[in-house]
Amino acid sequence: MxxxxxxxxxxxxxxxxxxxxxxxxxxxxxxxxxxxxxxxxxxxxxxxxxxxxxxxxxxxxxxxxxxSSRAEVRQELENAEIARRDYVGAVRSSELSDILADDTLRQFATAAGAAAFKVNCIQCHATGAQGSPGYPNLNDDEWLWGGDIDAIHQTIAHGIRFAGDDETRISEMPAFGDILEPDQIRQTAAYVASLTGTPSSPEMAEAGATVFAENCAACHGDDAKGMKDLGAPSLADPIWLYGSTEAEIAAQIRAPRHGVMPAWQARLGETTVKELAVYIHSLGGGE
Structure with a gap:
Protein backbone atom coordinates (compact mmCIF):
# COMPACT_ATOMS: atom_id res chain seq x y z
CA MET A 1 0.00 0.00 0.00
CA SER A 68 -50.24 16.27 -17.29
CA SER A 69 -48.84 19.15 -19.32
CA ARG A 70 -50.49 17.67 -22.42
CA ALA A 71 -53.88 17.72 -20.73
CA GLU A 72 -53.25 21.32 -19.70
CA VAL A 73 -52.40 22.36 -23.26
CA ARG A 74 -55.38 20.39 -24.58
CA GLN A 75 -57.68 22.26 -22.20
CA GLU A 76 -56.22 25.62 -23.23
CA LEU A 77 -56.80 24.76 -26.89
CA GLU A 78 -60.36 23.70 -26.17
CA ASN A 79 -61.02 26.95 -24.32
CA ALA A 80 -59.55 28.95 -27.22
CA GLU A 81 -61.68 27.03 -29.71
CA ILE A 82 -64.82 27.70 -27.66
CA ALA A 83 -64.00 31.42 -27.55
CA ARG A 84 -63.21 31.40 -31.29
CA ARG A 85 -66.33 29.47 -32.27
CA ASP A 86 -68.71 32.37 -31.69
CA TYR A 87 -66.67 34.69 -33.90
CA VAL A 88 -66.30 32.09 -36.64
CA GLY A 89 -70.05 31.57 -36.62
CA ALA A 90 -70.62 35.32 -36.81
CA VAL A 91 -68.27 35.64 -39.79
CA ARG A 92 -69.96 32.70 -41.51
CA SER A 93 -73.45 34.17 -41.12
CA SER A 94 -72.63 37.84 -41.74
CA GLU A 95 -72.44 39.80 -44.96
CA LEU A 96 -69.04 41.25 -45.82
CA SER A 97 -70.30 44.80 -45.33
CA ASP A 98 -71.57 43.89 -41.85
CA ILE A 99 -68.19 42.39 -40.94
CA LEU A 100 -66.44 45.60 -41.94
CA ALA A 101 -68.93 47.67 -39.95
CA ASP A 102 -68.37 45.69 -36.73
CA ASP A 103 -64.96 46.61 -35.28
CA THR A 104 -64.62 43.47 -33.14
CA LEU A 105 -65.68 41.12 -35.92
CA ARG A 106 -63.53 42.95 -38.47
CA GLN A 107 -60.46 42.67 -36.24
CA PHE A 108 -61.07 38.94 -35.74
CA ALA A 109 -61.60 38.33 -39.46
CA THR A 110 -58.49 40.35 -40.32
CA ALA A 111 -56.32 38.35 -37.90
CA ALA A 112 -57.74 35.04 -39.11
CA GLY A 113 -57.32 36.11 -42.74
CA ALA A 114 -53.70 37.09 -42.13
CA ALA A 115 -53.01 33.60 -40.79
CA ALA A 116 -54.75 31.97 -43.77
CA PHE A 117 -52.82 34.26 -46.15
CA LYS A 118 -49.47 33.11 -44.72
CA VAL A 119 -50.41 29.48 -45.29
CA ASN A 120 -52.03 29.70 -48.72
CA CYS A 121 -51.07 32.92 -50.53
CA ILE A 122 -47.50 33.99 -49.83
CA GLN A 123 -46.10 31.47 -52.29
CA CYS A 124 -47.26 33.75 -55.13
CA HIS A 125 -48.01 37.13 -53.53
CA ALA A 126 -45.03 37.10 -51.08
CA THR A 127 -45.09 37.49 -47.31
CA GLY A 128 -45.93 41.19 -47.40
CA ALA A 129 -48.48 40.76 -50.22
CA GLN A 130 -46.20 42.90 -52.41
CA GLY A 131 -46.36 40.37 -55.22
CA SER A 132 -43.63 39.32 -57.63
CA PRO A 133 -43.20 39.21 -61.43
CA GLY A 134 -46.44 37.83 -62.81
CA TYR A 135 -48.24 38.04 -59.47
CA PRO A 136 -49.98 41.30 -58.49
CA ASN A 137 -49.19 43.51 -55.54
CA LEU A 138 -52.18 43.53 -53.18
CA ASN A 139 -51.11 46.68 -51.32
CA ASP A 140 -51.56 49.23 -54.11
CA ASP A 141 -54.68 50.83 -55.60
CA GLU A 142 -54.48 49.08 -58.97
CA TRP A 143 -56.92 46.18 -59.30
CA LEU A 144 -57.64 44.19 -62.44
CA TRP A 145 -61.16 43.28 -61.34
CA GLY A 146 -61.89 45.95 -58.75
CA GLY A 147 -60.70 46.40 -55.18
CA ASP A 148 -63.92 46.69 -53.20
CA ILE A 149 -64.61 43.95 -50.67
CA ASP A 150 -67.11 42.10 -52.85
CA ALA A 151 -64.80 42.09 -55.88
CA ILE A 152 -61.90 40.82 -53.78
CA HIS A 153 -64.11 38.09 -52.35
CA GLN A 154 -65.26 37.04 -55.81
CA THR A 155 -61.69 36.78 -57.06
CA ILE A 156 -60.51 34.74 -54.08
CA ALA A 157 -63.55 32.46 -54.07
CA HIS A 158 -63.61 31.61 -57.77
CA GLY A 159 -60.12 32.43 -59.00
CA ILE A 160 -58.83 33.69 -62.33
CA ARG A 161 -59.02 31.47 -65.40
CA PHE A 162 -59.38 28.46 -63.12
CA ALA A 163 -60.75 25.52 -65.12
CA GLY A 164 -62.42 23.83 -62.15
CA ASP A 165 -64.83 26.66 -61.31
CA ASP A 166 -67.73 27.74 -63.51
CA GLU A 167 -67.78 31.21 -61.91
CA THR A 168 -64.10 31.93 -62.34
CA ARG A 169 -63.08 35.27 -63.82
CA ILE A 170 -61.97 34.97 -67.43
CA SER A 171 -60.15 37.48 -69.60
CA GLU A 172 -57.63 36.55 -72.25
CA MET A 173 -55.66 38.98 -74.33
CA PRO A 174 -55.34 37.85 -77.96
CA ALA A 175 -51.94 36.91 -79.31
CA PHE A 176 -51.39 39.87 -81.60
CA GLY A 177 -48.40 38.17 -83.16
CA ASP A 178 -50.99 36.47 -85.35
CA ILE A 179 -52.85 39.72 -86.05
CA LEU A 180 -50.34 42.58 -86.33
CA GLU A 181 -47.16 43.00 -88.31
CA PRO A 182 -43.89 42.99 -86.33
CA ASP A 183 -43.44 46.73 -86.96
CA GLN A 184 -46.94 47.41 -85.65
CA ILE A 185 -46.18 45.46 -82.47
CA ARG A 186 -43.00 47.47 -81.91
CA GLN A 187 -44.89 50.71 -82.56
CA THR A 188 -47.61 49.75 -80.08
CA ALA A 189 -45.01 48.83 -77.47
CA ALA A 190 -43.34 52.22 -77.98
CA TYR A 191 -46.69 53.99 -77.57
CA VAL A 192 -47.57 52.06 -74.39
CA ALA A 193 -44.11 52.77 -72.98
CA SER A 194 -44.63 56.46 -73.71
CA LEU A 195 -47.64 56.54 -71.38
CA THR A 196 -45.40 56.22 -68.33
CA GLY A 197 -41.91 56.92 -69.65
CA THR A 198 -39.78 57.89 -72.61
CA PRO A 199 -40.04 55.65 -75.68
CA SER A 200 -36.98 54.75 -77.71
CA SER A 201 -38.52 56.39 -80.78
CA PRO A 202 -41.20 59.13 -80.58
CA GLU A 203 -42.05 58.48 -84.23
CA MET A 204 -42.82 54.84 -83.50
CA ALA A 205 -44.90 55.84 -80.49
CA GLU A 206 -46.94 58.22 -82.64
CA ALA A 207 -47.67 55.45 -85.15
CA GLY A 208 -48.36 53.06 -82.29
CA ALA A 209 -51.12 55.31 -80.95
CA THR A 210 -53.12 54.61 -84.10
CA VAL A 211 -52.53 50.86 -83.86
CA PHE A 212 -53.51 50.97 -80.19
CA ALA A 213 -56.76 52.82 -80.93
CA GLU A 214 -57.71 50.30 -83.59
CA ASN A 215 -56.79 47.10 -81.72
CA CYS A 216 -56.36 47.69 -77.98
CA ALA A 217 -58.68 50.49 -76.86
CA ALA A 218 -61.71 48.20 -76.92
CA CYS A 219 -60.43 46.50 -73.76
CA HIS A 220 -57.88 48.90 -72.27
CA GLY A 221 -59.92 52.06 -72.97
CA ASP A 222 -59.23 55.06 -75.13
CA ASP A 223 -57.17 56.53 -72.28
CA ALA A 224 -55.42 53.16 -71.69
CA LYS A 225 -56.58 53.14 -68.08
CA GLY A 226 -58.07 49.67 -68.36
CA MET A 227 -61.52 48.23 -67.79
CA LYS A 228 -62.19 46.34 -64.56
CA ASP A 229 -65.28 44.66 -65.97
CA LEU A 230 -63.01 42.89 -68.44
CA GLY A 231 -60.00 42.45 -66.17
CA ALA A 232 -57.98 44.60 -68.57
CA PRO A 233 -55.14 46.38 -66.75
CA SER A 234 -54.38 50.05 -66.88
CA LEU A 235 -51.37 50.80 -69.07
CA ALA A 236 -51.14 54.41 -67.94
CA ASP A 237 -49.42 53.80 -64.61
CA PRO A 238 -46.05 52.35 -63.57
CA ILE A 239 -47.54 49.07 -62.30
CA TRP A 240 -46.70 46.08 -64.49
CA LEU A 241 -47.10 42.34 -64.05
CA TYR A 242 -44.68 41.21 -66.76
CA GLY A 243 -42.23 44.11 -67.11
CA SER A 244 -42.35 47.66 -68.42
CA THR A 245 -39.54 47.80 -70.99
CA GLU A 246 -40.49 48.08 -74.65
CA ALA A 247 -39.14 44.60 -75.30
CA GLU A 248 -41.19 43.13 -72.45
CA ILE A 249 -44.31 45.01 -73.55
CA ALA A 250 -43.82 43.84 -77.14
CA ALA A 251 -43.42 40.23 -75.94
CA GLN A 252 -46.69 40.47 -74.06
CA ILE A 253 -48.47 41.93 -77.09
CA ARG A 254 -47.03 39.28 -79.39
CA ALA A 255 -47.73 36.21 -77.20
CA PRO A 256 -49.41 37.23 -73.95
CA ARG A 257 -49.01 35.25 -70.77
CA HIS A 258 -52.25 34.44 -68.94
CA GLY A 259 -51.82 33.88 -65.24
CA VAL A 260 -54.04 31.46 -63.33
CA MET A 261 -55.23 31.87 -59.76
CA PRO A 262 -56.89 28.93 -57.99
CA ALA A 263 -60.48 29.11 -56.78
CA TRP A 264 -60.12 28.95 -53.02
CA GLN A 265 -63.70 28.58 -51.83
CA ALA A 266 -63.90 24.87 -52.60
CA ARG A 267 -60.58 24.32 -50.81
CA LEU A 268 -60.86 26.60 -47.79
CA GLY A 269 -64.58 27.14 -47.31
CA GLU A 270 -66.72 30.25 -47.34
CA THR A 271 -65.69 31.46 -43.87
CA THR A 272 -61.95 31.43 -44.56
CA VAL A 273 -62.49 33.10 -47.94
CA LYS A 274 -64.41 35.89 -46.20
CA GLU A 275 -61.58 36.28 -43.70
CA LEU A 276 -59.03 36.45 -46.53
CA ALA A 277 -61.10 39.08 -48.33
CA VAL A 278 -61.33 41.22 -45.17
CA TYR A 279 -57.57 40.89 -44.57
CA ILE A 280 -56.58 41.79 -48.12
CA HIS A 281 -59.03 44.69 -48.11
CA SER A 282 -57.37 45.92 -44.89
CA LEU A 283 -53.95 46.19 -46.55
CA GLY A 284 -54.86 49.67 -47.76
CA GLY A 285 -55.22 49.21 -51.47
CA GLY A 286 -58.86 48.19 -51.37
CA GLU A 287 -61.59 50.50 -52.56
Missing part, protein backbone atom coordinates in the same frame (compact mmCIF):
# COMPACT_ATOMS: atom_id res chain seq x y z
CA UNK A 2 1.35 3.39 -0.96
CA UNK A 3 1.86 5.91 1.79
CA UNK A 4 -0.56 8.89 1.90
CA UNK A 5 1.10 11.95 0.41
CA UNK A 6 0.93 15.24 2.36
CA UNK A 7 1.43 18.53 0.59
CA UNK A 8 4.44 20.26 2.12
CA UNK A 9 3.08 23.83 1.72
CA UNK A 10 -0.52 23.42 2.95
CA UNK A 11 -0.17 20.30 5.04
CA UNK A 12 -3.24 18.80 3.32
CA UNK A 13 -3.25 15.29 1.95
CA UNK A 14 -3.53 14.87 -1.81
CA UNK A 15 -5.89 12.67 -3.82
CA UNK A 16 -3.10 10.73 -5.44
CA UNK A 17 -3.70 12.31 -8.83
CA UNK A 18 -0.75 13.96 -10.48
CA UNK A 19 -0.34 15.83 -13.79
CA UNK A 20 3.12 17.03 -14.78
CA UNK A 21 4.16 17.22 -11.15
CA UNK A 22 0.95 19.01 -10.06
CA UNK A 23 -1.01 17.24 -7.31
CA UNK A 24 -4.68 17.73 -6.37
CA UNK A 25 -5.36 18.63 -2.75
CA UNK A 26 -7.99 16.52 -1.03
CA UNK A 27 -9.86 19.42 0.57
CA UNK A 28 -13.36 18.58 1.86
CA UNK A 29 -16.34 20.22 0.14
CA UNK A 30 -18.01 23.14 1.95
CA UNK A 31 -20.81 21.88 4.21
CA UNK A 32 -23.38 24.23 2.66
CA UNK A 33 -22.61 22.75 -0.77
CA UNK A 34 -22.94 19.18 0.55
CA UNK A 35 -26.30 19.88 2.17
CA UNK A 36 -27.53 21.61 -0.98
CA UNK A 37 -26.54 18.56 -2.99
CA UNK A 38 -28.45 16.29 -0.59
CA UNK A 39 -31.48 18.58 -0.89
CA UNK A 40 -31.48 18.28 -4.68
CA UNK A 41 -31.48 14.50 -4.35
CA UNK A 42 -34.47 14.64 -2.01
CA UNK A 43 -36.23 17.06 -4.38
CA UNK A 44 -35.59 14.76 -7.36
CA UNK A 45 -37.01 11.75 -5.52
CA UNK A 46 -40.07 13.75 -4.48
CA UNK A 47 -40.57 14.99 -8.04
CA UNK A 48 -40.46 11.43 -9.40
CA UNK A 49 -43.09 10.39 -6.85
CA UNK A 50 -45.54 13.26 -7.40
CA UNK A 51 -45.08 14.17 -11.10
CA UNK A 52 -44.74 12.28 -14.40
CA UNK A 53 -41.12 11.27 -14.68
CA UNK A 54 -40.28 7.84 -16.07
CA UNK A 55 -41.07 7.20 -19.74
CA UNK A 56 -42.97 4.06 -20.62
CA UNK A 57 -43.69 2.47 -24.01
CA UNK A 58 -46.57 4.79 -24.97
CA UNK A 59 -46.86 7.13 -21.99
CA UNK A 60 -45.09 7.94 -18.73
CA UNK A 61 -45.59 7.36 -15.03
CA UNK A 62 -48.43 9.62 -13.92
CA UNK A 63 -47.24 10.53 -10.42
CA UNK A 64 -49.41 10.85 -7.31
CA UNK A 65 -50.73 14.27 -8.38
CA UNK A 66 -51.82 13.03 -11.82
CA UNK A 67 -50.53 16.22 -13.49
Missing amino acids: SKEHIDEVSGVSTTGHEWDGIRELNNPLPRWWVWTFYATIVWAIGYMIFYPAWPLVSSATTGLLGY
Whole structure:
Protein backbone atom coordinates (compact mmCIF):
# COMPACT_ATOMS: atom_id res chain seq x y z
CA MET A 1 0.00 0.00 0.00
CA SER A 2 1.35 3.39 -0.96
CA LYS A 3 1.86 5.91 1.79
CA GLU A 4 -0.56 8.89 1.90
CA HIS A 5 1.10 11.95 0.41
CA ILE A 6 0.93 15.24 2.36
CA ASP A 7 1.43 18.53 0.59
CA GLU A 8 4.44 20.26 2.12
CA VAL A 9 3.08 23.83 1.72
CA SER A 10 -0.52 23.42 2.95
CA GLY A 11 -0.17 20.30 5.04
CA VAL A 12 -3.24 18.80 3.32
CA SER A 13 -3.25 15.29 1.95
CA THR A 14 -3.53 14.87 -1.81
CA THR A 15 -5.89 12.67 -3.82
CA GLY A 16 -3.10 10.73 -5.44
CA HIS A 17 -3.70 12.31 -8.83
CA GLU A 18 -0.75 13.96 -10.48
CA TRP A 19 -0.34 15.83 -13.79
CA ASP A 20 3.12 17.03 -14.78
CA GLY A 21 4.16 17.22 -11.15
CA ILE A 22 0.95 19.01 -10.06
CA ARG A 23 -1.01 17.24 -7.31
CA GLU A 24 -4.68 17.73 -6.37
CA LEU A 25 -5.36 18.63 -2.75
CA ASN A 26 -7.99 16.52 -1.03
CA ASN A 27 -9.86 19.42 0.57
CA PRO A 28 -13.36 18.58 1.86
CA LEU A 29 -16.34 20.22 0.14
CA PRO A 30 -18.01 23.14 1.95
CA ARG A 31 -20.81 21.88 4.21
CA TRP A 32 -23.38 24.23 2.66
CA TRP A 33 -22.61 22.75 -0.77
CA VAL A 34 -22.94 19.18 0.55
CA TRP A 35 -26.30 19.88 2.17
CA THR A 36 -27.53 21.61 -0.98
CA PHE A 37 -26.54 18.56 -2.99
CA TYR A 38 -28.45 16.29 -0.59
CA ALA A 39 -31.48 18.58 -0.89
CA THR A 40 -31.48 18.28 -4.68
CA ILE A 41 -31.48 14.50 -4.35
CA VAL A 42 -34.47 14.64 -2.01
CA TRP A 43 -36.23 17.06 -4.38
CA ALA A 44 -35.59 14.76 -7.36
CA ILE A 45 -37.01 11.75 -5.52
CA GLY A 46 -40.07 13.75 -4.48
CA TYR A 47 -40.57 14.99 -8.04
CA MET A 48 -40.46 11.43 -9.40
CA ILE A 49 -43.09 10.39 -6.85
CA PHE A 50 -45.54 13.26 -7.40
CA TYR A 51 -45.08 14.17 -11.10
CA PRO A 52 -44.74 12.28 -14.40
CA ALA A 53 -41.12 11.27 -14.68
CA TRP A 54 -40.28 7.84 -16.07
CA PRO A 55 -41.07 7.20 -19.74
CA LEU A 56 -42.97 4.06 -20.62
CA VAL A 57 -43.69 2.47 -24.01
CA SER A 58 -46.57 4.79 -24.97
CA SER A 59 -46.86 7.13 -21.99
CA ALA A 60 -45.09 7.94 -18.73
CA THR A 61 -45.59 7.36 -15.03
CA THR A 62 -48.43 9.62 -13.92
CA GLY A 63 -47.24 10.53 -10.42
CA LEU A 64 -49.41 10.85 -7.31
CA LEU A 65 -50.73 14.27 -8.38
CA GLY A 66 -51.82 13.03 -11.82
CA TYR A 67 -50.53 16.22 -13.49
CA SER A 68 -50.24 16.27 -17.29
CA SER A 69 -48.84 19.15 -19.32
CA ARG A 70 -50.49 17.67 -22.42
CA ALA A 71 -53.88 17.72 -20.73
CA GLU A 72 -53.25 21.32 -19.70
CA VAL A 73 -52.40 22.36 -23.26
CA ARG A 74 -55.38 20.39 -24.58
CA GLN A 75 -57.68 22.26 -22.20
CA GLU A 76 -56.22 25.62 -23.23
CA LEU A 77 -56.80 24.76 -26.89
CA GLU A 78 -60.36 23.70 -26.17
CA ASN A 79 -61.02 26.95 -24.32
CA ALA A 80 -59.55 28.95 -27.22
CA GLU A 81 -61.68 27.03 -29.71
CA ILE A 82 -64.82 27.70 -27.66
CA ALA A 83 -64.00 31.42 -27.55
CA ARG A 84 -63.21 31.40 -31.29
CA ARG A 85 -66.33 29.47 -32.27
CA ASP A 86 -68.71 32.37 -31.69
CA TYR A 87 -66.67 34.69 -33.90
CA VAL A 88 -66.30 32.09 -36.64
CA GLY A 89 -70.05 31.57 -36.62
CA ALA A 90 -70.62 35.32 -36.81
CA VAL A 91 -68.27 35.64 -39.79
CA ARG A 92 -69.96 32.70 -41.51
CA SER A 93 -73.45 34.17 -41.12
CA SER A 94 -72.63 37.84 -41.74
CA GLU A 95 -72.44 39.80 -44.96
CA LEU A 96 -69.04 41.25 -45.82
CA SER A 97 -70.30 44.80 -45.33
CA ASP A 98 -71.57 43.89 -41.85
CA ILE A 99 -68.19 42.39 -40.94
CA LEU A 100 -66.44 45.60 -41.94
CA ALA A 101 -68.93 47.67 -39.95
CA ASP A 102 -68.37 45.69 -36.73
CA ASP A 103 -64.96 46.61 -35.28
CA THR A 104 -64.62 43.47 -33.14
CA LEU A 105 -65.68 41.12 -35.92
CA ARG A 106 -63.53 42.95 -38.47
CA GLN A 107 -60.46 42.67 -36.24
CA PHE A 108 -61.07 38.94 -35.74
CA ALA A 109 -61.60 38.33 -39.46
CA THR A 110 -58.49 40.35 -40.32
CA ALA A 111 -56.32 38.35 -37.90
CA ALA A 112 -57.74 35.04 -39.11
CA GLY A 113 -57.32 36.11 -42.74
CA ALA A 114 -53.70 37.09 -42.13
CA ALA A 115 -53.01 33.60 -40.79
CA ALA A 116 -54.75 31.97 -43.77
CA PHE A 117 -52.82 34.26 -46.15
CA LYS A 118 -49.47 33.11 -44.72
CA VAL A 119 -50.41 29.48 -45.29
CA ASN A 120 -52.03 29.70 -48.72
CA CYS A 121 -51.07 32.92 -50.53
CA ILE A 122 -47.50 33.99 -49.83
CA GLN A 123 -46.10 31.47 -52.29
CA CYS A 124 -47.26 33.75 -55.13
CA HIS A 125 -48.01 37.13 -53.53
CA ALA A 126 -45.03 37.10 -51.08
CA THR A 127 -45.09 37.49 -47.31
CA GLY A 128 -45.93 41.19 -47.40
CA ALA A 129 -48.48 40.76 -50.22
CA GLN A 130 -46.20 42.90 -52.41
CA GLY A 131 -46.36 40.37 -55.22
CA SER A 132 -43.63 39.32 -57.63
CA PRO A 133 -43.20 39.21 -61.43
CA GLY A 134 -46.44 37.83 -62.81
CA TYR A 135 -48.24 38.04 -59.47
CA PRO A 136 -49.98 41.30 -58.49
CA ASN A 137 -49.19 43.51 -55.54
CA LEU A 138 -52.18 43.53 -53.18
CA ASN A 139 -51.11 46.68 -51.32
CA ASP A 140 -51.56 49.23 -54.11
CA ASP A 141 -54.68 50.83 -55.60
CA GLU A 142 -54.48 49.08 -58.97
CA TRP A 143 -56.92 46.18 -59.30
CA LEU A 144 -57.64 44.19 -62.44
CA TRP A 145 -61.16 43.28 -61.34
CA GLY A 146 -61.89 45.95 -58.75
CA GLY A 147 -60.70 46.40 -55.18
CA ASP A 148 -63.92 46.69 -53.20
CA ILE A 149 -64.61 43.95 -50.67
CA ASP A 150 -67.11 42.10 -52.85
CA ALA A 151 -64.80 42.09 -55.88
CA ILE A 152 -61.90 40.82 -53.78
CA HIS A 153 -64.11 38.09 -52.35
CA GLN A 154 -65.26 37.04 -55.81
CA THR A 155 -61.69 36.78 -57.06
CA ILE A 156 -60.51 34.74 -54.08
CA ALA A 157 -63.55 32.46 -54.07
CA HIS A 158 -63.61 31.61 -57.77
CA GLY A 159 -60.12 32.43 -59.00
CA ILE A 160 -58.83 33.69 -62.33
CA ARG A 161 -59.02 31.47 -65.40
CA PHE A 162 -59.38 28.46 -63.12
CA ALA A 163 -60.75 25.52 -65.12
CA GLY A 164 -62.42 23.83 -62.15
CA ASP A 165 -64.83 26.66 -61.31
CA ASP A 166 -67.73 27.74 -63.51
CA GLU A 167 -67.78 31.21 -61.91
CA THR A 168 -64.10 31.93 -62.34
CA ARG A 169 -63.08 35.27 -63.82
CA ILE A 170 -61.97 34.97 -67.43
CA SER A 171 -60.15 37.48 -69.60
CA GLU A 172 -57.63 36.55 -72.25
CA MET A 173 -55.66 38.98 -74.33
CA PRO A 174 -55.34 37.85 -77.96
CA ALA A 175 -51.94 36.91 -79.31
CA PHE A 176 -51.39 39.87 -81.60
CA GLY A 177 -48.40 38.17 -83.16
CA ASP A 178 -50.99 36.47 -85.35
CA ILE A 179 -52.85 39.72 -86.05
CA LEU A 180 -50.34 42.58 -86.33
CA GLU A 181 -47.16 43.00 -88.31
CA PRO A 182 -43.89 42.99 -86.33
CA ASP A 183 -43.44 46.73 -86.96
CA GLN A 184 -46.94 47.41 -85.65
CA ILE A 185 -46.18 45.46 -82.47
CA ARG A 186 -43.00 47.47 -81.91
CA GLN A 187 -44.89 50.71 -82.56
CA THR A 188 -47.61 49.75 -80.08
CA ALA A 189 -45.01 48.83 -77.47
CA ALA A 190 -43.34 52.22 -77.98
CA TYR A 191 -46.69 53.99 -77.57
CA VAL A 192 -47.57 52.06 -74.39
CA ALA A 193 -44.11 52.77 -72.98
CA SER A 194 -44.63 56.46 -73.71
CA LEU A 195 -47.64 56.54 -71.38
CA THR A 196 -45.40 56.22 -68.33
CA GLY A 197 -41.91 56.92 -69.65
CA THR A 198 -39.78 57.89 -72.61
CA PRO A 199 -40.04 55.65 -75.68
CA SER A 200 -36.98 54.75 -77.71
CA SER A 201 -38.52 56.39 -80.78
CA PRO A 202 -41.20 59.13 -80.58
CA GLU A 203 -42.05 58.48 -84.23
CA MET A 204 -42.82 54.84 -83.50
CA ALA A 205 -44.90 55.84 -80.49
CA GLU A 206 -46.94 58.22 -82.64
CA ALA A 207 -47.67 55.45 -85.15
CA GLY A 208 -48.36 53.06 -82.29
CA ALA A 209 -51.12 55.31 -80.95
CA THR A 210 -53.12 54.61 -84.10
CA VAL A 211 -52.53 50.86 -83.86
CA PHE A 212 -53.51 50.97 -80.19
CA ALA A 213 -56.76 52.82 -80.93
CA GLU A 214 -57.71 50.30 -83.59
CA ASN A 215 -56.79 47.10 -81.72
CA CYS A 216 -56.36 47.69 -77.98
CA ALA A 217 -58.68 50.49 -76.86
CA ALA A 218 -61.71 48.20 -76.92
CA CYS A 219 -60.43 46.50 -73.76
CA HIS A 220 -57.88 48.90 -72.27
CA GLY A 221 -59.92 52.06 -72.97
CA ASP A 222 -59.23 55.06 -75.13
CA ASP A 223 -57.17 56.53 -72.28
CA ALA A 224 -55.42 53.16 -71.69
CA LYS A 225 -56.58 53.14 -68.08
CA GLY A 226 -58.07 49.67 -68.36
CA MET A 227 -61.52 48.23 -67.79
CA LYS A 228 -62.19 46.34 -64.56
CA ASP A 229 -65.28 44.66 -65.97
CA LEU A 230 -63.01 42.89 -68.44
CA GLY A 231 -60.00 42.45 -66.17
CA ALA A 232 -57.98 44.60 -68.57
CA PRO A 233 -55.14 46.38 -66.75
CA SER A 234 -54.38 50.05 -66.88
CA LEU A 235 -51.37 50.80 -69.07
CA ALA A 236 -51.14 54.41 -67.94
CA ASP A 237 -49.42 53.80 -64.61
CA PRO A 238 -46.05 52.35 -63.57
CA ILE A 239 -47.54 49.07 -62.30
CA TRP A 240 -46.70 46.08 -64.49
CA LEU A 241 -47.10 42.34 -64.05
CA TYR A 242 -44.68 41.21 -66.76
CA GLY A 243 -42.23 44.11 -67.11
CA SER A 244 -42.35 47.66 -68.42
CA THR A 245 -39.54 47.80 -70.99
CA GLU A 246 -40.49 48.08 -74.65
CA ALA A 247 -39.14 44.60 -75.30
CA GLU A 248 -41.19 43.13 -72.45
CA ILE A 249 -44.31 45.01 -73.55
CA ALA A 250 -43.82 43.84 -77.14
CA ALA A 251 -43.42 40.23 -75.94
CA GLN A 252 -46.69 40.47 -74.06
CA ILE A 253 -48.47 41.93 -77.09
CA ARG A 254 -47.03 39.28 -79.39
CA ALA A 255 -47.73 36.21 -77.20
CA PRO A 256 -49.41 37.23 -73.95
CA ARG A 257 -49.01 35.25 -70.77
CA HIS A 258 -52.25 34.44 -68.94
CA GLY A 259 -51.82 33.88 -65.24
CA VAL A 260 -54.04 31.46 -63.33
CA MET A 261 -55.23 31.87 -59.76
CA PRO A 262 -56.89 28.93 -57.99
CA ALA A 263 -60.48 29.11 -56.78
CA TRP A 264 -60.12 28.95 -53.02
CA GLN A 265 -63.70 28.58 -51.83
CA ALA A 266 -63.90 24.87 -52.60
CA ARG A 267 -60.58 24.32 -50.81
CA LEU A 268 -60.86 26.60 -47.79
CA GLY A 269 -64.58 27.14 -47.31
CA GLU A 270 -66.72 30.25 -47.34
CA THR A 271 -65.69 31.46 -43.87
CA THR A 272 -61.95 31.43 -44.56
CA VAL A 273 -62.49 33.10 -47.94
CA LYS A 274 -64.41 35.89 -46.20
CA GLU A 275 -61.58 36.28 -43.70
CA LEU A 276 -59.03 36.45 -46.53
CA ALA A 277 -61.10 39.08 -48.33
CA VAL A 278 -61.33 41.22 -45.17
CA TYR A 279 -57.57 40.89 -44.57
CA ILE A 280 -56.58 41.79 -48.12
CA HIS A 281 -59.03 44.69 -48.11
CA SER A 282 -57.37 45.92 -44.89
CA LEU A 283 -53.95 46.19 -46.55
CA GLY A 284 -54.86 49.67 -47.76
CA GLY A 285 -55.22 49.21 -51.47
CA GLY A 286 -58.86 48.19 -51.37
CA GLU A 287 -61.59 50.50 -52.56
